[in-house]
Amino acid sequence: MEVYDIIIVGGASAGLTAAIYAARRKLNTLVITKGIGGQELETNNIENYPGFLRISGVELANRIFEQAVKSGAQIILDEVVKVEDTDEKINDKPVYAIKTASGKTYKAKAVILAFGKTPRNLDVPGEKEFVGKGVSYCATCDAPLFKNKVVAVVGGGNSAFEAAHILSQIAKKVYLIHRREQFRAFEYLVERVKKLENVEFVLNTVVKEIKGDITVKSVLVENVQTGETKEIQVDGVFIEIGSYVKTDIVEGFVKIAKNNYIPVDKLCRTYKPDSDEIKPGVFAAGDVTDIPFKQLVVSAGQGCVAALQAYNYLHDLGETIFADWSKSL
Numbered sequence: 001m002e003v004y005d006i007i008i009v010g011g012a013s014a015g016l017t018a019a020i021y022a023a024r025r026k027l028n029t030l031v032i033t034k035g036i037g038g039q040e041l042e043t044n045n046i047e048n049y050p051g052f053l054r055i056s057g058v059e060l061a062n063r064i065f066e067q068a069v070k071s072g073a074q075i076i077l078d079e080v081v082k083v084e085d086t087d088e089k090i091n092d093k094p095v096y097a098i099k100t101a102s103g104k105t106y107k108a109k110a111v112i113l114a115f116g117k118t119p120r121n122l123d124v125p126g127e128k129e130f131v132g133k134g135v136s137y138c139a140t141c142d143a144p145l146f147k148n149k150v151v152a153v154v155g156g157g158n159s160a161f162e163a164a165h166i167l168s169q170i171a172k173k174v175y176l177i178h179r180r181e182q183f184r185a186f187e188y189l190v191e192r193v194k195k196l197e198n199v200e201f202v203l204n205t206v207v208k209e210i211k212g213d214i215t216v217k218s219v220l221v222e223n224v225q226t227g228e229t230k231e232i233q234v235d236g237v238f239i240e241i242g243s244y245v246k247t248d249i250v251e252g253f254v255k256i257a258k259n260n261y262i263p264v265d266k267l268c269r270t271y272k273p274d275s276d277e278i279k280p281g282v283f284a285a286g287d288v289t290d291i292p293f294k295q296l297v298v299s300a301g302q303g304c305v306a307a308l309q310a311y312n313y314l315h316d317l318g319e320t321i322f323a324d325w326s327k328s329l
């Protein structure tokens with residue numbers, strides 16, 4: 001079986017940036033990913049990625065993908081179900097195995113974990129039942145289905161505010177339901193949404209149930225301060241309450257922090273499970289890591305760091321940091 005120099009798990013900004021850098025260093029690079037792009041696909045207007053005053057998440061993801069392919073990375077669309085140690089070694093370096101949902105196993109001398117986060121569920125009655133029948137986790141994808149309809153957006157972070165903004169341009173009315181009065185979203189996003197006449201804030205409120213027949217018809221909400229409940233008639237519910245790292249695929253393989261992120265050092269190196277010892281040849285980048293800033297540009301930056309350090313590792317530069325600049329420049 002072919003042993004790749006490097007396998008990157010995940011094909012969004014972190015993984016594909018790592019692929020660009022790895023392939024340009026002539027590493028035999030494979031990306032295994034469920035799809036191209038990550039959470040940026042849910043954003044229509046990215047206004048904070050350097051070089052673009054405004055770009056849609058889909059277009060940015062496609063551009064990075066194209067660049068990774070042109071750089072020489074191989075991309076396979078499949079879901080990784082397990083990343084494991086093996087007994088094999090090449091030049092004293094461990095070989096790792098990556099297993100996929102289609103039953104295949106791939107091997108590599110270095111691995112970059114860049115599989116991002118998974119949308120969080122509300123876990124209320126009706127949520128699962130009405131997925132695709134009014135319940136959505138992606139405003140950019142599904143907003144056009146709610147032309148002149150009434151929708152609710154649940155959450156108080158950037159995603160919820162971006163969803164409310166997108167939906168306000170298509171739906172007749174948008175309720176923004178948030179469990180507190182303060183928002184996590186950036187001030188400029190909050191100000192933008194506050195100015196929209198068809199967005200109504202329903203604060204200090206949680207969703208207790210999503211009701212309907214064939215499709216969603218209403219949400220049952222409760223005011224957390226007064227205990228009062230009421231039903232709001234809506235045609236759709238957009239759940240935008242953040243996401244979490246689904247670390248089951250690397251359990252027992254690398255160290256996972258209590259908050260479920262994968263701790264990395266400044267070179268994006270991971271640690272052995274329950275240890276402070278570096279896991280040789282295994283790196284992580286982007287939203288899966290414990291870096292607190294979950295921004296596209298940060299993910300791309302970490303992807304670059306992980307790939308360059310993987311190159312150093314594979315070229316026997318040991319633990320020395322081989323900087324890509326010199327004082328003479």
Ligand code: NAP
Binds near residue numbers: 180
């Ligand atoms: P987030 O920042 O974690 O916000 C999640 C929101 O959902 C919070 O307001 C939270 O309430 C609420 N929430 C969580 N669990 C809940 C539950 N069970 N029931 C009701 N409400 C719940 O998630 P996000 O908005 O998806 O953003 C994720 C990351 O991506 C952030 O770092 C964000 O900055 C980044 N992002 C950036 C941009 C941009 O730069 N334009 C756009 C989108 C996302 P509490 O506040 O009460 O905890």
